[in-house]
Amino acid sequence: MLWQNLREEEFYGAIEECGKVCVIPVGCIEMHGQHLPVGTDTMTCQYIAEKAAEIEPVMVAPAIWYADVQGLNQWKGTISFSIDLILKMLTELCAEIARNGFKKIILLNGHGGNISVLNTFVRSTMKDKKDYVVCCRNDFCYTHKDIVHDLNKGEVFPELTPEDIAYLRDFVDRAGQTGHGGLNETSIIMRTNPETVRLDRCDAVEGESNHKADYLYNVGFKGCTRFWAINQPNSYHGTAPYGANDRIGEVILKKRIAAQVEACRALKKDDQVLEWNEEWNRSW
Numbered sequence: 125m126l127w128q129n130l131r132e133e134e135f136y137g138a139i140e141e142c143g144k145v146c147v148i149p150v151g152c153i154e155m156h157g158q159h160l161p162v163g164t165d166t167m168t169c170q171y172i173a174e175k176a177a178e179i180e181p182v183m184v185a186p187a188i189w190y191a192d193v194q195g196l197n198q199w200k201g202t203i204s205f206s207i208d209l210i211l212k213m214l215t216e217l218c219a220e221i222a223r224n225g226f227k228k229i230i231l232l233n234g235h236g237g238n239i240s241v242l243n244t245f246v247r248s249t250m251k252d253k254k255d256y257v258v259c260c261r262n263d264f265c266y267t268h269k270d271i272v273h274d275l276n277k278g279e280v281f282p283e284l285t286p287e288d289i290a291y292l293r294d295f296v297d298r299a300g301q302t303g304h305g306g307l308n309e310t311s312i313i314m315r316t317n318p319e320t321v322r323l324d325r326c327d328a329v330e331g332e333s334n335h336k337a338d339y340l341y342n343v344g345f346k347g348c349t350r351f352w353a354i355n356q357p358n359s360y361h362g363t364a365p366y367g368a369n370d371r372i373g374e375v376i377l378k379k380r381i382a383a384q385v386e387a388c389r390a391l392k393k394d395d396q397v398l399e400w401n402e403e404w405n406r407s408w
């Protein structure tokens with residue numbers, strides 16, 4: 125169910141059918157090499173949220189396209205909001221969704237750089253004694269490595285050709301990189317928005333890490349994205365994904381949609397989280 129498509133009188137039944145669960149896809153607008161659109165992260169989490177909601181009915185709110193993105197302002201197309209604004213936007217948006225009758229809100233995150241701010245936001249809702257629960261999960265929970273892992277376990281992927289499988293195995297064997305704009309995202313957007321992809325431009329800028337900041341990661345500053353743009357100055361982290369295609373994208377999306385369905389089901393039937401929330405609110 126898509127929030128923006130409903131008429132007013134349809135909301136009453138929809139809120140109940142959704143088990144008062146509403147999903148907000150949260151992406152960003154940032155460069156993904158020269159071969160993928162700047163909206164890649166939002167397109168992906170929006171697609172997963174919408175497809176999952178067709179299987180397990182939950183409400184999907186209009187996506188948040190704007191986020192904090194890591195520097196690299198020399199590249200065109202990036203739109204970066206301040207942390208303060210993002211927190212305020214999320215606070216007011218979730219309050220409005222809750223005022224309409226939803227009690228369980230899932231932030232489906234499509235952008236690695238959002239992890240910190242979304243966790244901060246979720247914790248802020250605990251301090252403010254809300255009568256609703258906000259949870260966050262990342263859409264990037266299944267990758268090319270998982271496909272190879274599952275193939276090794278005997279899983280069959282009818283979507284993939286023998287050439288695709290050979291390519292994926294080779295990519296893993298030679299430790300191909302895929303952090304941002306790489307094989308996974310390229311395959312996904314070739315499935316969801318093929319008209320926006322220019323695979324012939326996947327090596328227009330360097331995507332391999334230059335490892336300049338590795339010495340900082342190696343002493344424990346790993347979870348910190350402060351140095352990401354040092355290692356990846358082209359807003360692209362990936363071994364040029366010449367073998368990316370929509371079939372690989374289909375498999376990755378199928379698994380990520382299934383994971384989102386599972387998460388929605390778990391939260392939908394679970395009123396314990398609301399009771400815990402009330403207890404939490406009463407405890408201080």
Ligand SMILES: [Zn+2]
Binds near residue numbers: 156
């Ligand atoms: Zn991305």
